[in-house]
Amino acid sequence: xxxxxxxxxxxxxxxxxxxxxxxxxxxxxxxxxxxxxxxxxxxxxxxxxxxxxxxxxxxxxxxxxxxxxxxxxxxxxxxxxxxxxxxxxxxxxxxxxxxxxxxxxxxxxx
Numbered sequence: 001x002x003x004x005x006x007x008x009x010x011x012x013x014x015x016x017x018x019x020x021x022x023x024x025x026x027x028x029x030x031x032x033x034x035x036x037x038x039x040x041x042x043x044x045x046x047x048x049x050x051x052x053x054x055x056x057x058x059x060x061x062x063x064x065x066x067x068x069x070x071x072x073x074x075x076x077x078x079x080x081x082x083x084x085x086x087x088x089x090x091x092x093x094x095x096x097x098x099x100x101x102x103x104x105x106x107x108x109x110x
Contacts, residue, residue: 001073003052007088009072010055013065014095021099025062029096032058036093051089 001009013020014029021029035054039047059066 003048004088005073006052006055006069007048007092009069010058010065011088011092011095012072013068014092014099017068018099018102020065020068021103025065026100026103028058028062029100033093033096033100036089036096039089047089051092 032054036051039050042050059069
């Protein structure tokens, strides 16, 4: 799977399956958000790679998310260039914040 696919599919999971992010998975998502925020300073190619690595590490400790991600990757209709949009990292960042905001309603804006 290409880096852009990993980011796009993970973002889709967060957007369409927020119920998968509960308990310990939510704590891991909070750590991922920190990395996403820190990566804003990186040039785009390096940022894509570091975010992809962080998603892979996230999936290593969250096998249900990994299973869903690989299931999405096996769908031919999801692997077309049209489904892989621009600014995947920004879309992912916004999706992560939305899910975390749902769980922590009084979360301060960062």
